[in-house]
Amino acid sequence: MTSLRKLGPSDLQVFPLALGGNVFGWTADEAQSFAVLDAYAAAGGNFIDTADAYSAWIPGNEGGESETVIGKWLATRANRSEIVVATKVGAHPSYKGLAAANIKAAAEASLRRLGTDHIDLYYTHFDDETVPVEEIITALDQLVKEGKVREIAASNISPERLQASLDFSERAGLARYVALQPHYNLVSRDTYEGELQETAARAGLAAVPYFALASGFLTGKYRPGASVESARAEKAGQYLESERGQKVLTALDKVAQEHDAEIATVALAWLASRPTVVAPIASARTVEQLPALVAVADLRLTEQDLAELTEASA
Numbered sequence: 001m002t003s004l005r006k007l008g009p010s011d012l013q014v015f016p017l018a019l020g021g022n023v024f025g026w027t028a029d030e031a032q033s034f035a036v037l038d039a040y041a042a043a044g045g046n047f048i049d050t051a052d053a054y055s056a057w058i059p060g061n062e063g064g065e066s067e068t069v070i071g072k073w074l075a076t077r078a079n080r081s082e083i084v085v086a087t088k089v090g091a092h093p094s095y096k097g098l099a100a101a102n103i104k105a106a107a108e109a110s111l112r113r114l115g116t117d118h119i120d121l122y123y124t125h126f127d128d129e130t131v132p133v134e135e136i137i138t139a140l141d142q143l144v145k146e147g148k149v150r151e152i153a154a155s156n157i158s159p160e161r162l163q164a165s166l167d168f169s170e171r172a173g174l175a176r177y178v179a180l181q182p183h184y185n186l187v188s189r190d191t192y193e194g195e196l197q198e199t200a201a202r203a204g205l206a207a208v209p210y211f212a213l214a215s216g217f218l219t220g221k222y223r224p225g226a227s228v229e230s231a232r233a234e235k236a237g238q239y240l241e242s243e244r245g246q247k248v249l250t251a252l253d254k255v256a257q258e259h260d261a262e263i264a265t266v267a268l269a270w271l272a273s274r275p276t277v278v279a280p281i282a283s284a285r286t287v288e289q290l291p292a293l294v295a296v297a298d299l300r301l302t303e304q305d306l307a308e309l310t311e312a313s314a
Contacts, residue, residue: 004046005278007084008178008206010151012120014047014084016272016297018208020283021050025065026058027231028285033069034076039287041079043294049181049208049281051088051125052095052110063092064113071115080116086208087114088125088155098128100139107143122149123181127157133165134172141174155181155210159195166203177205181281184209184274186218186248186267186313187239200276212271212280213264214239219292220252220263244313251312255305262292269299270309 004013019040024033037048050070056063067087074080087110090098095106110119122143124136143149152175154162162180169176180200184192188211200207213219217236221228224240239245249263256266264282271280284290301309 006206007121007151007208007278009176009204010121010178010206012084012151012178014279015045015294016279017045017268017293018047018049018086018279018281019045019293020210020281021048021066021070022054023066023283023285024050024054024069025061026055030069030072032286034073035287036284036290037070037073038077039290040284040294041077041083043290044297045294046082047084047086047279049086049210051091051123052106052113053088053091053093053125056091056093063094064109067110067113071113075115084120085114085116086121086123086153087119088123090125090128098124098131098136098139100131100135100142103136103139104142107148111148118148118150120150121153121179122151123153123155123179124157125155127154127161129161133161134168137165137168137172137174141169144175149175151175151178153177153179153181153205153208156183159199162196162199163203177203179206179208179278180276181208181210183211184271184277185212185214185280186252186270186309187214187242187245189313197276205276206278207274207276208279208281209271209277210281212268212282217245218248218252218264218267220249220256223249247312248309251308255301255309258305259299259301261299262295264292265295265299266301266305266309268293268296269301270306272296273301273306 054066182192215232215235217239
């Protein structure tokens with residue numbers, strides 16, 4: 001049994017890989033989604049990441065599709081108490097931004113779709129600088145007081161606004177962010193490292209990075225001359241053209257071979273070893289894609305492996 005990791009200063013204990021829910025109701029239909037969720041739970045996984053906006057970008061979808069699929073799965077499996085459910089507010093087409101009234105309404109809608117009376121971890125999806133941090137934190141605190149949210153967190157936020165939010169929580173004695181969801185991976189380090197990571201570290205926040213596999217690039221399936229059928233192939237293919245992307249692939253190949261591990265597992269293990277990181281997020285459209293992701297829980301890279309990967313990605 002994999003040991004769970006403590007999520008920052010909270011009481012939440014999570015599996016070292018968060019399962020991304022962005023594909024549920026998008027590239028994975030309900031049956032596929034249920035199969036992936038079942039396999040993840042069977043592997044010891046307990047941390048599911050979604051957002052109310054998933055997948056509003058698909059013609060015919062309105063947002064909330066992923067939450068609805070997860071809600072049905074939780075209901076049919078009767079395992080709500082075993083799962084840490086994280087969702088986000090601020091980007092749903094009908095609930096844009098972080099005004100207090102919107103946070104309240106969006107949370108109620110998420111609870112309905114998820115078929116639950118509480119959200120374990122509730123993120124602001126994108127910061128809304130038109131709203132004072134005092135208003136945002138007060139609205140989130142209200143949800144915590146009502147028992148509708150256990151812990152609060154932020155994603156896509158500047159170091160300044162993050163610090164201001166933490167300071168206000170302290171001053172006012174209100175709920176305080178326990179986690180941060182940054183864009184962070186082997187080919188995108190400056191999106192987190194530096195001031196944002198330092199702010200998170202000082203505050204003891206847990207980082208739960210998204211795009212942990214760089215839209216699939218860090219699975220190793222994108223190679224010169226290879227064509228990949230994927231909704232995200234164009235984005236991932238761009239990394240191949242960069243010198244850093246090629247160096248990273250070379251280093252991943254070497255380390256993966258030494259450990260007889262999948263390239264994706266190695267990329268996630270590097271990320272999981274970084275300061276503040278508790279659980280990278282990765283999604284699986286099919287059950288076949290899942291083993292390489294959950295294997296991060298058991299792969300132990302050496303200091304030498306980590307140094308090589310860090311250097312290749314510099």
